[in-house]
Amino acid sequence: MAMINSEPEVTREYFLNLGPQHPSTHGVLRVLLKLDGEYIVEADPIIGYGHRGHEKMAENRTYKQFMPNPSRVDYLSGFIYNHGYVLAVEKLMGLEVPERAKYIRVICSELNRISSHLLWFGTFLMDLGAFTPFLYCFDDREVILDLLDSITGSRLTYCYCRIGGVAKDIDDQFIEGTLSFIKRLRSRWTDYHNLVTKNVIFIHRVKNIGLITKDIALKYGVTGPNLRGCGVPYDIRKAEPYEIYDELDFEIPVGEKGDIWDRYMVRLNEMEQSCRIIEQAIKKLPRGPIKASGVPVKIAPPKGEVYFPFESARGEAAFYIVSDGTEYPYRIRIRVPSFSNLQALIEVLPGTLVADTIAILGSIDIVVPEIDR
Amino acid sequence: MAGVMEHVLGNEVGRLIVGLIVVLIFSQLNALFLVWLERKVAGHIQLRIGPKEVGPFGLLQTIVDGLKLVGKELITPKRADKILFIIAPVLVFVPVLVPFIVLPFSKSLPLNDMNVGLLVIFSFSTINVLAILIGGWGSNNKYALLGAIRSVAQNIAYEIPLLLSVLSVVLMTKTLQMSKIVEAQSSYWFFLVQPIAALTYFICATAETNRAPFDIPEAESELVAGFHTEFSGMRFGLFFLAEYTNVFVVCAVATTLFLGGWTGPFGYSLGIPGIIWFLAKTYLLVFVIMWFRWTFPRLRFDQLISFSWKVLIPLALANLIITAGVIKLI
Numbered sequence: 001m002a003m004i005n006s007e008p009e010v011t012r013e014y015f016l017n018l019g020p021q022h023p024s025t026h027g028v029l030r031v032l033l034k035l036d037g038e039y040i041v042e043a044d045p046i047i048g049y050g051h052r053g054h055e056k057m058a059e060n061r062t063y064k065q066f067m068p069n070p071s072r073v074d075y076l077s078g079f080i081y082n083h084g085y086v087l088a089v090e091k092l093m094g095l096e097v098p099e100r101a102k103y104i105r106v107i108c109s110e111l112n113r114i115s116s117h118l119l120w121f122g123t124f125l126m127d128l129g130a131f132t133p134f135l136y137c138f139d140d141r142e143v144i145l146d147l148l149d150s151i152t153g154s155r156l157t158y159c160y161c162r163i164g165g166v167a168k169d170i171d172d173q174f175i176e177g178t179l180s181f182i183k184r185l186r187s188r189w190t191d192y193h194n195l196v197t198k199n200v201i202f203i204h205r206v207k208n209i210g211l212i213t214k215d216i217a218l219k220y221g222v223t224g225p226n227l228r229g230c231g232v233p234y235d236i237r238k239a240e241p242y243e244i245y246d247e248l249d250f251e252i253p254v255g256e257k258g259d260i261w262d263r264y265m266v267r268l269n270e271m272e273q274s275c276r277i278i279e280q281a282i283k284k285l286p287r288g289p290i291k292a293s294g295v296p297v298k299i300a301p302p303k304g305e306v307y308f309p310f311e312s313a314r315g316e317a318a319f320y321i322v323s324d325g326t327e328y329p330y331r332i333r334i335r336v337p338s339f340s341n342l343q344a345l346i347e348v349l350p351g352t353l354v355a356d357t358i359a360i361l362g363s364i365d366i367v368v369p370e371i372d373r
Numbered sequence: 374m375a376g377v378m379e380h381v382l383g384n385e386v387g388r389l390i391v392g393l394i395v396v397l398i399f400s401q402l403n404a405l406f407l408v409w410l411e412r413k414v415a416g417h418i419q420l421r422i423g424p425k426e427v428g429p430f431g432l433l434q435t436i437v438d439g440l441k442l443v444g445k446e447l448i449t450p451k452r453a454d455k456i457l458f459i460i461a462p463v464l465v466f467v468p469v470l471v472p473f474i475v476l477p478f479s480k481s482l483p484l485n486d487m488n489v490g491l492l493v494i495f496s497f498s499t500i501n502v503l504a505i506l507i508g509g510w511g512s513n514n515k516y517a518l519l520g521a522i523r524s525v526a527q528n529i530a531y532e533i534p535l536l537l538s539v540l541s542v543v544l545m546t547k548t549l550q551m552s553k554i555v556e557a558q559s560s561y562w563f564f565l566v567q568p569i570a571a572l573t574y575f576i577c578a579t580a581e582t583n584r585a586p587f588d589i590p591e592a593e594s595e596l597v598a599g600f601h602t603e604f605s606g607m608r609f610g611l612f613f614l615a616e617y618t619n620v621f622v623v624c625a626v627a628t629t630l631f632l633g634g635w636t637g638p639f640g641y642s643l644g645i646p647g648i649i650w651f652l653a654k655t656y657l658l659v660f661v662i663m664w665f666r667w668t669f670p671r672l673r674f675d676q677l678i679s680f681s682w683k684v685l686i687p688l689a690l691a692n693l694i695i696t697a698g699v700i701k702l703i
Contacts, residue, residue: 016515024594038519038674127594129585129671135419195668201586202670354519355673358595 013041016354020049024127024358027368031345033357040357043349045342050372058332063089063163063299066332070319071157073334074370076119077313079112079148079158086161087242088308088319092301093163100288101165102243107281108148108160110274111178114185115144116313117267117274120365124264125196127362128205133196140188143181150174163299165291175282182275189272197268206260209352210360213258216347221340224315225266226364230258236311248280260363267365300327314338314365334373338366392484396473404617405435410656411617411663418667445606450513453603457511462604462611465504468497469618476625477551479635479647490551491543494626495536498581501619502528505590505600508612512603520599523674524590527580530674530681531587535577537689538570541696542630555634562638564631569692571631573685575658578623580677582616585666589674624658625651632658 016033019025028049034042054073058066070085071078083105090097122137145155151170152160160167196202212222214230227234233252237245253269255262303325309318315337324330341364349357409424409432416423424431449458475490477483487493502524509521543549545567546557557563564571580587591599601612628634632654635647642650672680 014515016519023597038522125670129588129592129594130669131415132419132667135421139420196670199670201672204676205670205673353673353675355592355595355671 018357024361025368026123026361026366029342029361029366029368029371031349031357031361033349033354035354038354040349040352040354043345043357045345047339047342047368047371050369052369052373054373055332055334058329060328062327063301063329066329067162068157068159070334071159072369073373074312074314074317074336074338074367075156076116076367077112078156079152079160080109080310080312081317082158082161083109084308084310084312084317085319086163087310088306088321089163089299089301091308092304092306092321092323093299095164095292095295097165097292098289099244099286100169101290101292103281103285104166104170104290105161106243106245106248107170107178107278107285108152108158110277110281111144111148112158113313114271114274115141115148117271118144120267120313121192124359124362124365125202127358128202130196130202133192136188136191140185143177143184147174147177147181150177162291162295164295165289169290175285178278178282182278185271185275192268197264203261205359206264206363208257208259208261209356210260210348210363211258212263212344212348216344217258220344220347222315222344223337223340224312224365225263225270226258226341226344227315228252229255229262229266231256236309236316240309242308242310244281245277247284248277250277250280260359263363263365298327300325309335312337314367314370315341336370336373338368338370342366342371389485392474396470396484400470400473400618400621401614403621404614405439407617407621407659408435408438408613410659411666414660414663415667418664439610442607442610447606447608448603450603452513454511454513457507458603459608461504461508461511462608464507465501466611466615466618468500468504469615469622471497472622472626475551476622477555477629477634478651480552482648483552486550486552488548488550491539491549491554491626494622495539498619498622499528499532501581501615508604509590509600512600514603516596516598517600517602520590520592520596520602523592523596524583524600526674527583527587527589527677530678531577531580531685534573534681534685534689535581537686537693538573538577539630541567541570541689541693544693544696544700551629551634555629555636558633559636559640562631562633562636567631567692567696569688570696571627573689573692574630575627575661576685577681578627579662579665580681582619582623582662584616584620584662586669586672587677588666588671589677592671620659620662621655624655624662627658628654 013034013036016035017030018033019030020028025031030046030049032044032046033040054069057069070081073081118137118141122134125133148158149155151168151174152158212226212230214232217227217230217232223234231254233254235252238252250273253266253273255266301323303323305320305322307318307320309316316335317337318335320333320335322330345360345364348360352360413423424434427433427437449455472494474484475487475493477486505524506521509517509524542554542563545563546554548554583590591601601609604612628651635651637643637645637650
């Protein structure tokens with residue numbers, strides 16, 4: 001009798017490599033999943049496949065030569081990064097920028113934010129298995145790309161801001177196009193809500209799933225719509241207003257619990273708020289120069305350092321620049337929101353199903369090259 | 374020549390052989406056409422126009438794609454279970470052809486109008502799941518295995534309500550013979566008196582064909598390609614063609630059971646031949662299934678199971694009991 005093997009039967013856990021080549025990891029993210037059946041026991045996001053060394057590149061270039069790089073860090077909110085970098089350098093130099101340039105920058109940044117959120121909306125629904133909204137979003141997004149293309153000359157990786165202003169003035173065509181785009185986008189909301197938000201399957205897939213609670217969010221430094229989804233109204237545009245954001249009237253949409261649904265609604269409402277910002281900015285748009293006079297050709301900020309946070313489409317991004325008084329920055333460090341947002345997955349994923357993992361990963365809205373820089 | 378034809382067609386075996394060849398050709402062309410249709414439907418739903426380069430309206434696009442698949446190397450993964458890996462695509466394709474033998478395209482066109490026609494269809498369509506399980510297991514790939522497991526879980530979900538809803542119709546007609554089921558609907562179609570059964574059947578049929586919103590076993594964004602991740606070339610092609618043929622079969626069965634098969638509405642055929650009525654209704658249902666796919670997000674498999682067990686089965690069962698009671702009273 002004693003010989004009977006009484007070892008309890010156990011289910012064998014196994015590892016699944018989600019990525020780096022996988023349709024839903026949005027680039028080259030690898031998530032090592034420890035699975036029990038389809039339930040996740042442990043999740044470990046592994047990064048570094050898209051490292052391009054932007055920070056190191058900055059040390060070997062002048063401030064002006066580094067201008068095209070920031071928009072390639074997070075290519076989906078390229079304008080916002082371009083904007084942020086210029087702001088950081090201007091703060092370091094103590095440069096005053098003409099009002100009109102500020103307005104133009106804010107209008108373009110908000111357009112860029114909408115385009116980024118639209119792309120997120122499409123790809124997130126594709127992760128959930130709905131293919132069609134993706135193409136509708138891209139149709140809308142195309143208008144923004146054309147608009148920005150008409151003034152900046154590029155569709156994705158913009159380099160339009162200049163230290164002390166912007167490259168060239170906007171025209172009436174751009175303003176009319178922007179206003180008619182806002183009108184078009186607002187008429188699309190009904191379609192989007194009928195097709196997606198009110199869809200029973202969609203609601204079941206996102207409600208009460210992937211809870212990023214306030215504690216987890218604050219612990220890991222989660223920012224942006226992911227943080228606002230759990231009810232913390234923290235937005236750099238309100239908390240530490242830069243440019244003209246304190247003169248404009250807009251709200252910070254927040255969620256309640258921090259599930260996928262909340263993050264979804266926050267982003268959708270944010271697009272509407274961005275529309276409001278653009279409308280007001282266009283209404284108030286002053287006349288005048290678009291570039292500060294007296295910006296030296298050779299840009300060599302005084303010795304010192306500056307940390308400049310700004311709100312990208314994914315959360316708090318920042319440039320930390322150390323200057324040693326020469327033409328070349330001594331060090332540029334980029335704070336990217338996706339990095340912190342991704343880390344929260346370690347606590348959120350365990351206990352969910354593989355299908356949920358994809359939905360949560362999509363809802364966090366990561367840009368992998370931004371994490372790796 | 375005519376004498377030979379008569380001799381061949383008059384003979385039961387001859388009729389079967391000719392019929393099988395026709396079925397094979399029809400099912401292949403039909404699958405290719407459906408792939409094209411799917412791409413066109415998807416295109417127009419998504420603000421695109423779909424294929425248009427090869428042939429008129431891009432009709433030859435799928436044939437070219439098929440030729441490409443034929444020309445590709447058949448890769449067998451090193452650590453795959455070779456026998457199972459090779460059997461799976463064949464096993465998935467053959468059963469979907471069998472229902473064509475009993476499908477009543479028109480009054481004279483069921484190839485073999487056997488008295489257990491319905492039973493044949495449902496017993497063969499179940500083999501599909503076995504093939505997917507074998508394919509997923511044999512690939513020795515974790516994504517494929519997950520897909521196969523999900524497929525079995527899904528089978529548990531839809532099979533019972535599917536059969537329960539079909540039983541309601543069988544109770545009304547008291548036969549399993551396809552042609553008699555159609556004839557019973559000569560005055561009105563059954564979806565008018567059996568709306569719940571029709572709805573349940575259609576939902577389950579969508580799940581049986583692994584189509585969105587129930588494309589759980591091959592969930593592209595989750596499992597790469599699900600159970601057929603490792604299959605390449607024409608082996609993948611067989612899975613693909615089988616899926617579309619299966620879509621046609623379930624829609625044809627739905628037409629037979631609920632939409633009056635080859636008959637026109639309320640017995641008026643309007644001078645249109647029966648086969649046209651049949652194909653028109655079937656393709657309409659196929660279109661609806663395609664419409665689903667490009668509109669809905671995907672369910673999670675545990676949600677599908679709970680939906681099926683908590684909603685569909687009680688509904689189908691209640692419907693069956695009520696049908697039985699009403700028939701007894703009449």
